[in-house]
Amino acid sequence: MQIRHATEADRAAVLAIVGPVLAAGETYAMNRDLTAAQVEAYWFGPTHEVLVAEADGTILGTYYLKANQGGGGAHVANCGYMTAPAAQGKGIARAMGQDSLRRAAERGFRAMQFNHVVSTNTRAVALWQSLGFAIAGTLPAAFNHPVHGYVDSYVMFRTL
Template structure:
């Protein structure tokens, strides 16, 4: 598997990964009913450096890297990650997480912060903790989960 910068040719495959995850509404605080143009505008916004995880020509996952804030907070990175459903459990998310930490260091970021990790997304919470992130804040009932109702979200942080 290799992780590389996304190209325009990757957009359809990336949309095929991102579309159903956003529509499920259980892990991202983004509208669930976005059309393809809005999904592409979100994932490929100018502030995002977008990567894909690819194996044998098939895109298995994608992530973006950006500054978490502007100005005085621009030294802290932020990312969003998505793995194709058929590729889950194969270490893709972990590889993208490790790659993003390395890329953030290369870009001069001093830390990485996730602003809204949904507490019921236990696989993501556990992975980020294994990669050195700590839960530094709990946002009570901050996410309206389609199955569980209002659940907590976590702010997760680690220094680089």
């Protein structure tokens, strides 16, 4: 497997991963009824450096890397990650997480922050903790989960 910058040729495969995840509404604080154009505009936004995890010509996952905030907060990175359903549980998210930490440090970021990790996404919470992230704060009932109702979200943070 390799992790590389997304190309125009990857766009459809990336959106085939991103669209259903956003529509499910279980892990991202986004509208669930985005059009295909809105999904594309979000994931491939002008501030996002988009990467893909690929093996044998198949896109297994994708993530973006960006500054979490502007101005005085621009030294803290932020990312979003998604893995193709068929590739889940195979270490793809861990590899993308490790890659993003390396790339963020290379770009001069001093820390990484996730603003809204949904508490019911226990696999993600455990993964980020295993990669050195701490729960810096709990946002009580901040996420309206389509199955579980109002659940907590976490702000997760680590220095680089």
